Amino acid sequence: MTQRDVVFPTGRQALYERNRYSPAVRSNGLLFVSGQVGSREDGSPEPDLRDQVRLAFQNLNAVLHAAQCTFDDVVDVTVFIVDPQSRFETIWEVVPEYWGQAPFPNITCVGVTWLYGFDFEIKVIAKLPGV
Numbered sequence: 001m002t003q004r005d006v007v008f009p010t011g012r013q014a015l016y017e018r019n020r021y022s023p024a025v026r027s028n029g030l031l032f033v034s035g036q037v038g039s040r041e042d043g044s045p046e047p048d049l050r051d052q053v054r055l056a057f058q059n060l061n062a063v064l065h066a067a068q069c070t071f072d073d074v075v076d077v078t079v080f081i082v083d084p085q086s087r088f089e090t091i092w093e094v095v096p097e098y099w100g101q102a103p104f105p106n107i108t109c110v111g112v113t114w115l116y117g118f119d120f121e122i123k124v125i126a127k128l129p130g131v
Contacts, residue, residue: 024064037115078109
């Protein structure tokens with residue numbers, strides 16, 4: 001088996017190890033980032049929805065930065081939203097703060113019933129620069 005080329009953002013490795021997953025893996029010129037939520041340093045959810053979305057993007061950007069990427073390198077986005085009918089508009093008020101300029105990445109939004117106490121999760125695939 002090939003060893004995974006794992007990327008860890010600064011200061012959160014213990015959280016990922018405790019939960020037994022890698023925040024991102026480099027493979028064939030791409031970066032596959034695990035779902036990021038609006039978790040505080042201790043892993044607990046940020047209670048305010050807008051702030052939870054901001055924190056999810058900040059956590060995502062920390063993983064991207066650890067791989068020398070930015071959101072501009074993102075080509076594929078999947079978001080998971082608990083009760084999207086009541087939360088989508090609030091979430092989409094925050095997204096432009098992080099989304100950048102067109103052309104935008106593609107996106108798939110999935111409504112879910114449970115995200116371990118969170119209301120929003122974002123996972124991405126990014127093209128590694130220079131590859």
